[in-house]
Amino acid sequence: MGMQQGLLARMRSLGLIAQVSNEAELVAHLDGGSRTVYCGFDPTADSLHIGNLVPLLALRRFQLAGHKPILLVGGATGMIGDPGGRTSERELKSAAVVQDFVSKIREQASAFLDFDCGETSAVVVDNAEWTEKLSAIDFLRDIGKHFSVNAMIQKETVKRRLEDDSQGISYTEFSYMILQSYDFVVLNKRYDCTIQMGGSDQWGNITSGMDLIRRMNSRQAYAITYPLITNSDGTKFGKSMGNAVWLDQHKTSPYSFYQFWRNCADADVIHYLKIFTFLDNAELARLAAAHAQDPGQQLAHKALAAAVTQLVHGEDGLAAALRISAALFSNTLASLAEVDLEQLAQDGLPVTEVDAESMGLLDALLASGLAMTPRGEVTLGQARKLVQSNAVVVNGEKTTDLEMMLSRKTALYGKYQLLQKGKKTHHMIVMR
RNA sequence: GGAGGGGUUCCUGAGUGGCCAAAAGGAUCAGACUGUAAAUCUGACGCGCAAGCUUCGGUGGUUCGAAUCCACCCCCCUCCA
Numbered sequence: 001m002g003m004q005q006g007l008l009a010r011m012r013s014l015g016l017i018a019q020v021s022n023e024a025e026l027v028a029h030l031d032g033g034s035r036t037v038y039c040g041f042d043p044t045a046d047s048l049h050i051g052n053l054v055p056l057l058a059l060r061r062f063q064l065a066g067h068k069p070i071l072l073v074g075g076a077t078g079m080i081g082d083p084g085g086r087t088s089e090r091e092l093k094s095a096a097v098v099q100d101f102v103s104k105i106r107e108q109a110s111a112f113l114d115f116d117c118g119e120t121s122a123v124v125v126d127n128a129e130w131t132e133k134l135s136a137i138d139f140l141r142d143i144g145k146h147f148s149v150n151a152m153i154q155k156e157t158v159k160r161r162l163e164d165d166s167q168g169i170s171y172t173e174f175s176y177m178i179l180q181s182y183d184f185v186v187l188n189k190r191y192d193c194t195i196q197m198g199g200s201d202q203w204g205n206i207t208s209g210m211d212l213i214r215r216m217n218s219r220q221a222y223a224i225t226y227p228l229i230t231n232s233d234g235t236k237f238g239k240s241m242g243n244a245v246w247l248d249q250h251k252t253s254p255y256s257f258y259q260f261w262r263n264c265a266d267a268d269v270i271h272y273l274k275i276f277t278f279l280d281n282a283e284l285a286r287l288a289a290a291h292a293q294d295p296g297q298q299l300a301h302k303a304l305a306a307a308v309t310q311l312v313h314g315e316d317g318l319a320a321a322l323r324i325s326a327a328l329f330s331n332t333l334a335s336l337a338e339v340d341l342e343q344l345a346q347d348g349l350p351v352t353e354v355d356a357e358s359m360g361l362l363d364a365l366l367a368s369g370l371a372m373t374p375r376g377e378v379t380l381g382q383a384r385k386l387v388q389s390n391a392v393v394v395n396g397e398k399t400t401d402l403e404m405m406l407s408r409k410t411a412l413y414g415k416y417q418l419l420q421k422g423k424k425t426h427h428m429i430v431m432r
Numbered sequence: 433g434g435a436g437g438g439g440u441u442c443c444u445g446a447g448u449g450g451c452c453a454a455a456a457g458g459a460u461c462a463g464a465c466u467g468u469a470a471a472u473c474u475g476a477c478g479c480g481c482a483a484g485c486u487u488c489g490g491u492g493g494u495u496c497g498a499a500u501c502c503a504c505c506c507c508c509c510u511c512c513a
Contacts, residue, residue: 166438168509233470235459242442242460259468266469296467329468374460374477375442381480382461389475391462402481422461424468 007065008224014274016058018200021210021223029194029222030067034120036193037062037224038070040127040183041109043078043101047248048108050260051238053276053312054226056112058197059122061278063113068120070193071109075102075128077179080172102126108247112311123191127183134182143182146215147208152177155204177205184209185216193221200225229275232267241425242376247312253348254313258321259424261305262298266291269300277307320347328426333396338413344428351428358407359429361387361394368419368427386421393420 008027011017020026029035039055041048048056059069078098093101106124113122134143152158155177161169184206187193196206206223213221229237238245240260246252252260264272270288273279279287291300310318324347327336345351352368362383365371371383386392387402395410395418408414408431417429 164509166509263468266467269469294467295469298467298469301467301469325468372461374462376460377479379479382476384481385476386462389462422463 007061011058011061015271016054016061016226016275018225018227019203019223020225021207025220026195026222026224030065034066034068035195036068036070036187036191037195037197038072038184038187038191038193039197040072040074040077040180041105042074043098043105045244045246046101046104047246047251048105049238049244049246050276051229052109053247053308054229055197055199056109057276057278057311058226060112063117063120063122066120068191069113069122070187070191071106071113071122071124072183072187073102073106073109073124073126075099075126076131077127077176077183078102079128080176080179102128104248125187127179127186130186131179131182139178142216143178143212146212147178147181152208155208157201157204177208180205181209181212184221185212188213188217188219188221194219195222195224197224197226199228201228232265249313249317249348253321253350254309254317255321255324255348257313258305258309258318258325261308262301262325263424264301264304266295269304273300273304273307277304277311279303279307323347324349328420329424333412333418336412341412341416341428345430349426349428351430353430353432355432357431358405361392361399361404361406362402364406364417364419364429365392365421368429370419370421370425370427391422394418 007030008017008020008023037059039059041052041055056071059071063069075098078101079093079095106126110122110124114120115122152174153162158169158174158177161167161173184193184196196209198206203223203225206225210221210223213219231237240252240256240263243252245257245260249257261272261276269291270284273284273287287300287303290297306318306322309321313321324344327333327340327344328349350368354364354367359367362371362380365383365386366378366380369378371380371386372378373382384402387400390398390400392399394404394406395412406417406429411417411431415431417431419427419429421427
């Protein structure tokens with residue numbers, strides 16, 4: 001059996017497939033040679049986040065199976081905003097901002113694919129390249145002509161917005177589908193790209209693209225969607241402390257990144273191992289068994305966190321994450337050497353430097369940002385509440401003393417104050 | 433342009449003159465229990481130690497007193513032209 005054989009079946013067994021168009025034909029198509037697959041990423045921020053990891057790693061699977069991946073950055077469509085998955089109109093970003101996002105995402109995504117392996121080398125394209133040149137007349141005559149509004153309003157993403165009494169949909173967002181369809185046509189012509197992959201909310205857009213290829217290029221194309229990732233408890237996937245988990249180490253440190261995976265729910269861990277790592281079946285089975293046998297050991301969690309952190313941040317990033325985690329969670333602060341504490345700061349433990357010789361605990365909670373209310377403001381009242389509710393640990397010791405002073409005398413090695421809020425939020429104050 | 437319906441604290445969504453810093457649920461944060469899990473229970477959830485202060489699309493009125501009444505304006509939705 002060749003490497004590419006059974007790719008679809010393999011992905012399905014990993015839970016990576018939501019829908020495919022014409023499965024029998026698609027399987028034959030994939031088995032029949034090296035194909036070109038594309039997946040689009042909208043530049044909605046200056047970094048990708050872990051949700052984007054799903055298609056990114058899926059593209060890599062295709063490449064490993066002998067196909068050519070195209071990563072499309074939506075410099076044009078990002079200017080417009082996909083109505084899918086949204087209940088309200090997007091805010092439009094300026095061209096300069098989108099351009100900046102595009103270049104950052106291009107660079108970031110490139111780390112996951114091989115760009116130098118001959119025929120199947122990955123390619124990055126920006127749809128602004130062809131979409132910007134499109135005149136309104138050409139757009140309407142050559143492309144718009146092929147779209148039936150009757151069909152478009154039947155698409156799930158559009159229908160939902162039409163049926164919502166409190167929100168409408170602008171013509172701009174309504175047109176998103178057409179531009180995405182055109183992307184597929186262009187890539188089909190240029191690269192003989194025959195497969196588009198996207199989240200299951202993209203199904204409507206992808207199949208429109210297939211239709212457009214049939215009409216404009218008289219070719220057969222295919223659609224593959226992956227299920228949108230959900231947490232078993234119904235909360236939104238990919239949030240940590242209310243923030244997105246980014247791939248950019250300056251936005252989410254390798255340590256925080258590691259902790260995110262380390263803390264995922266039991267019910268999700270095996271599922272995530274399948275989606276976010278490249279572990280083989282034997283290893284997956286071994287971890288699943290271990291997890292079922294003794295979930296308290298969290299072997300699967302540790303394996304997941306290690307594998308994904310390594311994938312995204314490399315060996316060094318993983319090592320740093322492990323170092324901090326070990327120091328903070330094994331309660332061995334007292335035994336840490338001064339170099340260890342310095343290392344924690346370098347490894348990405350959040351740090352605040354202060355000039356004062358001493359400062360009140362409450363001020364420290366403010367300065368560190370730990371005293372953040374559920375709404376996201378840092379307030380003195382919240383600092384008090386935390387201390388009073390027994391949630392604060394200073395240098396390994398719980399304290400409920402509102403008046404407590406942090407001085408060089410109480411500091412570790414005369415300068416480090418390690419604050420802990422709750423069970424797993426840590427912050428270091430360094431007294432210069 | 434016309435007719436109608438809406439804009440409330442992070443979200444959903446009650447509230448039509450004082451009892452409203454504003455019901456309820458969700459989300460979030462913390463505590464207990466645990467395994468850095470889930471579920472559950474408890475507390476917090478505009479700011480402030482407090483007195484008090486600032487909020488209910490905006491501005492200006494009426495009133496002892498307004499999220500609630502009036503005027504104008506802005507924004508959203510639906511239908512008609």
